[in-house]
Amino acid sequence: MSLRIYNTLGRKKETFVPRNPGKVGxxxxxPTTYDLIHLGNARPLVVFDTMRRYLESIGYQVxxxxxxxxxxxKIINRAQERGEDPLALxxxxxxxxxxxxxxxxxxxxxxxxxxxxxxxEIITMIEQLVEKNHAYVVDGDVYFSIPSFPSYGKxxxxxxxxxxxxxxxxxxxxxxxxxxxxxxxxxxxxxPAWPSPWGPGRPGWxxxxxxMSEKYxxxxxxxxxxxxxxxxxxxxxxxxxxxxxxxxxxxxxxxLHNGFITINQEKMSKSLGNFFTLRQILAKFPxxxxxxxxxxxHYRSPLDFDDTKLATAQxxxxxxxxxxxxxxxxxxxxxxxxxxxxxxQALQQSVDQAQAGFxxxxxxxxxxxxxxxxxxxxxxxxxxFTQQNQGGGETVLTAAAxxxxxLMQVLGLEEVTVDxxxxxxxxxxxxxxxxxxxxxxxxxxQKKDWATADAIRDGLKEVGIVMEDTPQGTRWLKA
RNA sequence: GGCGGCAUAGCCAAGUGGUAAGGCAGAGGUCUGCAAAACCUCUAUUCCCCAGUUCGAAUCUGGGUGCCGCCUCCA
Numbered sequence: 001m002s003l004r005i006y007n008t009l010g011r012k013k014e015t016f017v018p019r020n021p022g023k024v025g026x027x028x029x030x031p032t033t034y035d036l037i038h039l040g041n042a043r044p045l046v047v048f049d050t051m052r053r054y055l056e057s058i059g060y061q062v063x064x065x066x067x068x069x070x071x072x073x074k075i076i077n078r079a080q081e082r083g084e085d086p087l088a089l090x091x092x093x094x095x096x097x098x099x100x101x102x103x104x105x106x107x108x109x110x111x112x113x114x115x116x117x118x119x120x121e122i123i124t125m126i127e128q129l130v131e132k133n134h135a136y137v138v139d140g141d142v143y144f145s146i147p148s149f150p151s152y153g154k155x156x157x158x159x160x161x162x163x164x165x166x167x168x169x170x171x172x173x174x175x176x177x178x179x180x181x182x183x184x185x186x187x188x189x190x191x192p193a194w195p196s197p198w199g200p201g202r203p204g205w206x207x208x209x210x211x212m213s214e215k216y217x218x219x220x221x222x223x224x225x226x227x228x229x230x231x232x233x234x235x236x237x238x239x240x241x242x243x244x245x246x247x248x249x250x251x252x253x254x255x256l257h258n259g260f261i262t263i264n265q266e267k268m269s270k271s272l273g274n275f276f277t278l279r280q281i282l283a284k285f286p287x288x289x290x291x292x293x294x295x296x297x298h299y300r301s302p303l304d305f306d307d308t309k310l311a312t313a314q315x316x317x318x319x320x321x322x323x324x325x326x327x328x329x330x331x332x333x334x335x336x337x338x339x340x341x342x343x344x345q346a347l348q349q350s351v352d353q354a355q356a357g358f359x360x361x362x363x364x365x366x367x368x369x370x371x372x373x374x375x376x377x378x379x380x381x382x383x384x385f386t387q388q389n390q391g392g393g394e395t396v397l398t399a400a401a402x403x404x405x406x407l408m409q410v411l412g413l414e415e416v417t418v419d420x421x422x423x424x425x426x427x428x429x430x431x432x433x434x435x436x437x438x439x440x441x442x443x444x445x446q447k448k449d450w451a452t453a454d455a456i457r458d459g460l461k462e463v464g465i466v467m468e469d470t471p472q473g474t475r476w477l478k479a
Numbered sequence: 480g481g482c483g484g485c486a487u488a489g490c491c492a493a494g495u496g497g498u499a500a501g502g503c504a505g506a507g508g509u510c511u512g513c514a515a516a517a518c519c520u521c522u523a524u525u526c527c528c529c530a531g532u533u534c535g536a537a538u539c540u541g542g543g544u545g546c547c548g549c550c551u552c553c554a
Contacts, residue, residue: 011483029554037554044554074552157482158550205552227554228484234553258554259484265546269553296502297492302485302547312491312503319502322516361493370493373501383517387510450512457514468515475516 008255025221032069033093038275066109103287121211134244140186140199156232206237224252295368323379339393350381
């Protein structure tokens, strides 16, 4: 089996063959940091983070670059509204971004470059484009000349003539071609500006990704990702800039694009006002639940959002967590009759199937939804085994635990143990209290004082602690 | 107008030629003092509609309907 990836460039699945064996260079367009990210922004974070994890899990050394756009019109506008320095505002939201990303268990990229730190690279690239007659200067602005790059449109499948017919934008008369786009924008009074050969100004939106991807990954690399709405014009323009500049074909070998999150079947976007910030959602649901929800649908499919979907995701994830907990308990108890040989074989087979099925699913264009279903299959067998065998089977139980944990980790859904001192102390305290409560309740039950036993159980449920009576005793867990 | 995508049970969602995964919800049962969790059984003769190709189609072709996205900043 080998990994196959759907390539937007060509619109079909292709076998993944990196340019350099064993290594993957991956660039994903990151956020423009002028506000908190919303759920729609969260999808690519989780999706591409999961791809990266999978690539690493099958042995690739991945260089993952994700940029921050910290120089941009929206940032400038927002800063002016608030009377704040634009770069300071951008920096603040970069901080907020990391808080959200961590909640979603998104690992920091290998390199997270900012536009503000790459003006020199950007200016150099623009100079080269001007020199090669792919760009021209008008009153301190620099534009990329579309007609100078004949394959323009190859990613989005657009013909320039078609677009002119449907253009809804007022065309700047100074442009040589209506679709020409800005590489450098001259600063208006009061706007932040950087010196350049064409006068003070700032980079256009698209050039940053061309300059930074080349700096960190080279003129040609493996994977370039982003949301579907970036296909045109952003990625199309990136291709034009990079390939016109370098003369090399296919700056990225594989172009991957995630589908959109909709609300009531409508695209979630700030202009429609129908968005939820991730912060709002994280106030109601844990980050791992949001992550699970995002991975339970294939990354290219549209995903409709509402609260009930997250509640469903929470219950689904809970099922996996319960199963994993049963595994831990079975390994801890180790008492009683040895497990039956058939049962051991059945579980081992299930472990092997989960591993193979998971990999096959991920190999097919990162089919996380199918991969997750294999975890449920494994969970089912774990539940059957632990219910029917009291003790024994350490070897297979350990194998099940290892496989389960490893696969969950690829999805970024492994259980996280909090290891700061304060939490540790509180955990100890809680455990002490619960041991006492459990003992008192056990005494009540022994006396068949069901009223007291039930009052304790119901009362604890109110505060978020669930009690379950089992033949081996009562266990409790935070809901 | 151009380009692209989607339509599978009550809900979510896999599935590109071989006879419908998985989750949630629901029904019945086992277990339990009662619960919870877990387990067992059941819940789409059918995949938007029509026609065609094929021994065979949710999967391919043609037509139709509905919905969505991009073409302007947007993940």
